[in-house]
Amino acid sequence: MISVVTGFATAFFFAIGMIAAARASRGAHATQVIALSALISSLFVVPWALSDGVPTLTTGQTGLMLVSGIGSIFGFLCVYTALKYGKVGLVAPIVATEGGIAALISSILGRSVDPIIAFVLLIIVLGIVIGARSHDPDPFPGEKPVHAALFAVAGSLLFAMGLVAVGLLSGDVMLSWVLLPARLVGVAILTIPLLLLGRLRVPRRILAWVVLLATVDVIAISTYTIGAASDLPVTAVLASQMAPLAAVLAFVLFKERLGRGQIVGLMLMMAGMTVLGVLQ
Template structure:
């Protein structure tokens, strides 16, 4: 059961990333971000209230969840921007490398990673380098590709910050951690939209993006349930394979093709993520 739930979570996350990235090619990224985060926020607030989950008793959990949310939404914004201009098959695995950040922070503060985690970190670095080596005949495409890689790397750091900062609050309350993580940045996103005044999507598109937010939230819930029914290391590895769905959808729907060295890089990056999660 745990394996099925973790795989369903990975598929849901990958689908949500692909749909949001696709929408970002037509709709301003802050608008996409606002609708996706807002759609999930409405649902998780309702869940937190209906479940009568107690709020944080420690102020440190409140601020950590809030900071994690700001880090996560910055990461998501960079991620959607990267998906909108770059090759999704390359961007998604690079962004998933954020799982390595807590391990790196642990090493800096004195932790000794396992051999599996250490090998995973090496594989991630090698994979990112290989996956980044895109060749373009057109100078504009090459520049867009470089921007996408930089944005993907920034998003990886932001996602890593989210994982590290929300770990302790989630132990106290998963629903309220998600409420703060999604809600903290909403005023900032709204302010950016108010300043830029971008063209707003149609009602149908807006509802679709809100639905993407609920798919993303559902993936989080599936992982949480899977953790209660199976081994954490197995669930973490399988749940962390969400870029595979994004890569597959990009290949089937967008007909993306990547060179063999990049395929090797993608495989190394994903394998490294799995190793770090397992370690």
């Protein structure tokens, strides 16, 4: 039950984060959005981690924390770039495959992929291609669906890598320290350099979206970590349901309409994710 509740909660907060990221990324560069988000979230994650005390980590756990941080930051960079070029309804379902990929990796480490699972993954890829290549009835200025799909795929793979690391750390490492690596990596490689170059400033309206993004990101990863400690595959797959939720929110809030082909692509991706969840 814990994994079910936290999985759906993760989906909800990820969907809110996807909307916030889309608005921020279309008004500022992806590196600025990530740098500010990492800085803002660090303001409460770092004190939280220090109050919990410094844990005794094994070499393997230290490595997993590094993988988690790098996967998250570079995943964000790809996804926020994708949102600059594509609509939420296209990008979100592709990014949502991170949960299925993470569940798949967690269950087949050291083993070959079953043919049925390979077929389901092929269906998901087909959905991505259809969504990226289909006609958009209401494109926004600068929209490039193919670019968006490619960046979203890269982001999904990087996120999956980070989620597997988080899942393996959950239950053994304090939650605050699971959240810490991505913030430290973001501040180290983006926030500080951009600050020194004088390129960290963004419009006030964009800053509001970044604050929301930083907040829901921490909440989403927290709920995911709690659920993953109970059942990683279930939590990961349920978290992927953020895709249709994000698409609906984008339509209701910002009138982002999808074409028929894009809707077909979304449905294929979500069907593939659902079947993959059952198989796991």
